[in-house]
Amino acid sequence: MATPTTTEEATKSGPAPFESWGRYPAYNATVLPMHWQGDYPGMLDGIHGGALAVGMGRSYGDVCLLKDGTLLQTTSMNRLLAFDPNSGVLTAEAGITLAQILDFAVPRGFFLPVSPGTKYVTLGGAIANDIHGKNHEAAGSFGNHVPQFELVRSNGNRMLCSSRENPDYYAATIGGMGLTGVITWAQLRLKPIVSRKIDYEGIQFHGIDEFLAIKKQYSHVEYTVAWVDCLSTGKNFARGIFMLGDHSKEPGELKISPKPKLVFPIEAPGFMLNKFSIAAFNTVFFHKQMKAHVKTVQDYEPFFYPLDAVQKWNRMYGKNGLVQFQFAIPWEHAKEGTIAILSEIAKSGLASFLAVLKTFGDVPSFGLMSFPLSGFMFALDFPIKEGVTFPLMQRLGDMTREFGGRLYSAKDACMTSDQFKAFYPQWERFARYKDPAITSSFWERVMGQEGDR
Amino acid sequence: MSTQPSSNEPVLAVRRTADNEMGNILNLHPRRILVLGATSGIAESCIRLWAERGENLYLVARNADKLAAVAADARTRGANYVDFAVADLDKTASHPELLAHAINSLAGLDIAYLALGVLGEQPKAERTFDEAGQILHTNYVAPISLLTWLANYCAQRHSGTLAVLSSVAGDRGRKSNYVYGSSKAGLSAFLAGLRNRIDREGVTVMTIKPGPVKTAMTHGMKGSEKFADVDKVAATIVKAIDNKQDVVYVPGIWRIIMGVIKVIPERTFKKLNL
Numbered sequence: 001m002a003t004p005t006t007t008e009e010a011t012k013s014g015p016a017p018f019e020s021w022g023r024y025p026a027y028n029a030t031v032l033p034m035h036w037q038g039d040y041p042g043m044l045d046g047i048h049g050g051a052l053a054v055g056m057g058r059s060y061g062d063v064c065l066l067k068d069g070t071l072l073q074t075t076s077m078n079r080l081l082a083f084d085p086n087s088g089v090l091t092a093e094a095g096i097t098l099a100q101i102l103d104f105a106v107p108r109g110f111f112l113p114v115s116p117g118t119k120y121v122t123l124g125g126a127i128a129n130d131i132h133g134k135n136h137e138a139a140g141s142f143g144n145h146v147p148q149f150e151l152v153r154s155n156g157n158r159m160l161c162s163s164r165e166n167p168d169y170y171a172a173t174i175g176g177m178g179l180t181g182v183i184t185w186a187q188l189r190l191k192p193i194v195s196r197k198i199d200y201e202g203i204q205f206h207g208i209d210e211f212l213a214i215k216k217q218y219s220h221v222e223y224t225v226a227w228v229d230c231l232s233t234g235k236n237f238a239r240g241i242f243m244l245g246d247h248s249k250e251p252g253e254l255k256i257s258p259k260p261k262l263v264f265p266i267e268a269p270g271f272m273l274n275k276f277s278i279a280a281f282n283t284v285f286f287h288k289q290m291k292a293h294v295k296t297v298q299d300y301e302p303f304f305y306p307l308d309a310v311q312k313w314n315r316m317y318g319k320n321g322l323v324q325f326q327f328a329i330p331w332e333h334a335k336e337g338t339i340a341i342l343s344e345i346a347k348s349g350l351a352s353f354l355a356v357l358k359t360f361g362d363v364p365s366f367g368l369m370s371f372p373l374s375g376f377m378f379a380l381d382f383p384i385k386e387g388v389t390f391p392l393m394q395r396l397g398d399m400t401r402e403f404g405g406r407l408y409s410a411k412d413a414c415m416t417s418d419q420f421k422a423f424y425p426q427w428e429r430f431a432r433y434k435d436p437a438i439t440s441s442f443w444e445r446v447m448g449q450e451g452d453r
Numbered sequence: 454m455s456t457q458p459s460s461n462e463p464v465l466a467v468r469r470t471a472d473n474e475m476g477n478i479l480n481l482h483p484r485r486i487l488v489l490g491a492t493s494g495i496a497e498s499c500i501r502l503w504a505e506r507g508e509n510l511y512l513v514a515r516n517a518d519k520l521a522a523v524a525a526d527a528r529t530r531g532a533n534y535v536d537f538a539v540a541d542l543d544k545t546a547s548h549p550e551l552l553a554h555a556i557n558s559l560a561g562l563d564i565a566y567l568a569l570g571v572l573g574e575q576p577k578a579e580r581t582f583d584e585a586g587q588i589l590h591t592n593y594v595a596p597i598s599l600l601t602w603l604a605n606y607c608a609q610r611h612s613g614t615l616a617v618l619s620s621v622a623g624d625r626g627r628k629s630n631y632v633y634g635s636s637k638a639g640l641s642a643f644l645a646g647l648r649n650r651i652d653r654e655g656v657t658v659m660t661i662k663p664g665p666v667k668t669a670m671t672h673g674m675k676g677s678e679k680f681a682d683v684d685k686v687a688a689t690i691v692k693a694i695d696n697k698q699d700v701v702y703v704p705g706i707w708r709i710i711m712g713v714i715k716v717i718p719e720r721t722f723k724k725l726n727l
Contacts, residue, residue, distance in 0.1 A: 035669045038518050076669070079526035093522070104530070 018071060021314055022060035023321030024384055024413055027067035027441060034072045037093065037184040041154045041437065043072065050439040051154075053182045055095060055122030059129060060324045061413030062441040063177050069439070072182065074124055080104060081185060088190040089147065094124030094183040099308075101188070103256045110190035111247065113145035115304045117356075124183040129410035130175030130370040132377075134223035134245070134304075137361030141372050143174035144363065149186035154437030158184075163366070172433035175367030177409055179443055181435040195252030198223075198245040198303040204292045206239045208335050214242045215359060222246050223303075226357040229282040230342055230380065238342060239286060240357065245303050257301055263311045278351040316353075317383050323413050325396055326379040328360055329405035334376035337403030341396055345380070348392045352380035368430050371408045379411065390414060409442060417448035483533040485509045485559035487552075489542060489599060490569030492519040494668025495618060497526075498687030499566065504532035511555045512537040534559075542569050543591055545598035552602050564694060565603050567596050567617040571633075572670050578632040585632045592636035597643055604651055604658075611655035616694050617644055621662045621702065624711040627727040648699060657697040661690055664707040 015028040032043055034053070044051055051070040058064075064071075074095030082091040088110055090101065098112060099119040105111060114133040116126070125131075127149065132141045139145070148162035151173055159181075161170035173180045201218075205211050211226055218224065221244040228240035307313055314322065329337040338357075345352065355378070362374040382389050393414035400407060406423035407415050421427055434443075486503055490496055491512035503510060504527040512527070514520040517539045528535045536558045540551050556562050573588035600615060607613035622630055623637030641660055648658035665671055667680040674680075686703045693701040702708040717725070 033669070033672055036519050037522065079522050080529035081522070081525045083529050 020060055020064050021058045022323055022413060023314055024323060025062055027065050029066050029069055029071045031071045031073050033076050034074045035076050040152050040182045041156055044437055052438055052440045053178050055125035056120050058118055058121045059410040063410055065441040067441050089187050090190055091187045092123055093185050096123050105190050107254050107256055109192055109254055111193045113189055113191050114139050114142045118308050119305050123186055127174055127183060127186060128176060128178040130365055130367040132372050134225045136372055138222050140363030141365045141370055143366040145189045147187050150184045151181045152184055153181045154435050169433055171366060171368045172430055175370035179434045179438055193247045195248040195250055196300050197248035197252050197297050198300050199248050200296050200298045201244045202294045203242045205242050208238055218244050228355040228357050229286055230345060230352050230355045231279045231282055260309055260311055262309060264313045264315045278353050320384040322381050322383055324381050324411040326408040326411040327400045327405050328373050328375055328377045329403045330373055330375040333403040338376050338378060341399055350382050350388060350392060352382055354381040368426055369424055417446050420446035483508045484563040485561050486564045487511045487555050487562060488566045489513045491523055493568045494683050495666060495687060496568035497523055498683045499691055500527050501530060502687060502691045504530035507531050507533045509534040509559055511559050513540055515541050542595050545595055548598050549602055562613055564614045573633055575630050575632060588632050589636050593639045596640055604647055607656040608651045608654040614657040614694060616659040618661050621664050621707045621711050625714050659698060660700045663703045
């Protein structure tokens with residue numbers, strides 16, 4: 001048997017624009033597919049300008065980009081390696097997506113321990129960004145359910161990483177934005193379910209105080225998240241819908257999900273998303289739930305991944321793309337900070353189409369650079385408007401800093417070097433574990449001039 | 454049959470097999486499938502589908518690490534049985550022992566799937582015979598060594614399917630890849646003749662002609678982002694094997710495209726840039 005010769009490959013595919021989910025910024029990079037665990041670091045031969053492992057490119061800003069560098073795309077390195085139905089521990093190659101894991105796990109009565117807002121992210125990406133879900137209070141972040149993985153360094157070292165073996169590299173790699181090396185495979189502890197169904201409740205609220213009251217009343221519910229209308233002022237200020245869910249305890253059918261059929265067809269013109277269209281959407285969305293309180297049973301797909309139903313929905317923001325502003329503020333300043341930030345946004349005239357409010361619990365993350373901190377978590381999408389969006393991001397970043405919070409690197413395209421170093425004062429310790437051959441446009445940006453390659 | 458399905462997948466396998474066979478209870482057993490060239494992109498996708506149906510698999514490839522990963526994946530997905538051998542199939546002398554060992558491990562053979570092949574480098578093959586000879590050996594000589602042994606084994610037992618990956622490139626020689634194309638043309642001709650000989654013995658010989666498919670083999674080729682999705686191609690192939698088809702173009706549109714390319718008069722064709 002002979003596999004194809006690879007000598008030509010690297011030379012034939014030149015640099016091309018590579019976009020993250022926010023479509024801003026877009027940088028040219030050479031994409032080399034990684035098919036096998038043994039491909040790295042040999043595949044670095046002959047390249048210059050640094051490299052970065054990338055999965056589905058679903059992070060928003062530039063953590064998955066490398067301007068004029070080489071992106072090692074892991075999505076065809078997606079094999080299942082072992083599964084123990086007694087412990088629920090799945091071992092898989094890092095390029096497998098959570099969607100592929102669900103297709104395997106759900107028919108066998110298992111589910112992801114932590115679900116992000118899209119299932120189209122890779123296992124490696126979920127670890128590298130130490131993603132979180134709607135159950136942070138109960139489960140912590142994704143890395144808390146990854147007992148071990150293999151990290152390969154550009155010098156050829158293959159390191160088994162767990163809380164016992166190479167614990168420093170284990171902690172640096174969880175939430176390490178792919179900068180510590182390449183994750184080839186990882187273990188994930190799945191959790192048992194008896195049904196695809198979610199027992200869902202949706203409750204309208206007006207204002208942060210009502211949000212907190214509901215939160216307290218339903219503290220026994222595993223998954224909680226709120227959609228917030230950021231445009232309304234006066235008596236409707238910070239109105240929203242609190243969404244709660246638990247895996248149904250009623251045994252039900254455990255089939256795999258159908259493939260999504262809808263694709264957002266075109267790049268929407270820039271003017272489509274404005275204050276008025278979003279205000280109209282918000283009013284419809286708020287009242288779509290006609291009653292102040294609904295209780296129903298729904299499939300896990302619309303509950304966890306409502307936006308996955310429309311592929312390429314980021315085209316809605318047109319070719320300029322979008323930036324996301326996602327912050328966490330500790331309880332101490334959570335309410336005043338959030339209100340101040342929402343007021344600042346309202347003043348700017350910019351409208352956020354998607355605004356999500358969650359609370360983070362106090363389960364500590366395993367990662368050195370992990371985002372969650374006990375308190376409020378708010379995520380907002382903004383279209384890119386020249387002269388408006390970026391100055392606003394700057395102000396909001398500074399406000400977040402004043403309130404003792406931090407921004408989420410996986411969603412960021414705007415934070416300054418000063419802001420980053422204030423949000424993550426442990427950055428210097430982290431930098432010691434960085435693989436010298438690996439970097440990202442995010443890292444180059446937040447390191448400023450003294451960025452090390 | 455008393456099986457213990459760990460999921461709903463084995464049920465699917467039972468239904469599919471029953472559709473294609475006469476509903477004999479023996480056919481409800483997992484099929485015994487030998488995959489030669491198991492780490493090639495198209496083969497691996499087919500292996501995943503067979504594994505999900507709970508078939509028995511014996512996998513052969515040259516690289517031990519890659520093969521171990523593919524075998525682990527098949528086992529985890531639900532294959533009823535997985536065994537493998539690391540072997541360089543260019544070494545034709547080792548074929549009889551390898552094949553006998555595989556069939557002993559599987560306790561028989563229902564399907565042999567041949568996916569070995571190299572694209573090679575056409576410009577290099579134009580300059581040196583070494584490259585051309587290597588392409589011809591891996592794509593043509595080695596499969597024929599395997600098929601000679603397998604055809605006789607199956608013909609004696611009046612059963613089995615020999616499913617072989619050829620290529621649309623074998624339908625007409627073009628300047629961009631005629632060495633690869635000629636190896637596949639020879640393979641297709643051999644398969645047509647073999648089918649003519651042993652189909653009447655109860656052995657299915659299947660020629661699979663993929664168009665360009667997005668795999669490691671074709672990465673970086675011009676227009677490769679528009680190539681066919683490997684999982685869709687694999688699903689078509691697996692279904693065609695179930696249905697015991699003779700010649701399969703995947704995606705199906707290539708039957709029409711190659712139909713047109715084949716009828717272009719040589720006087721015109723020789724001037725085209727294809």
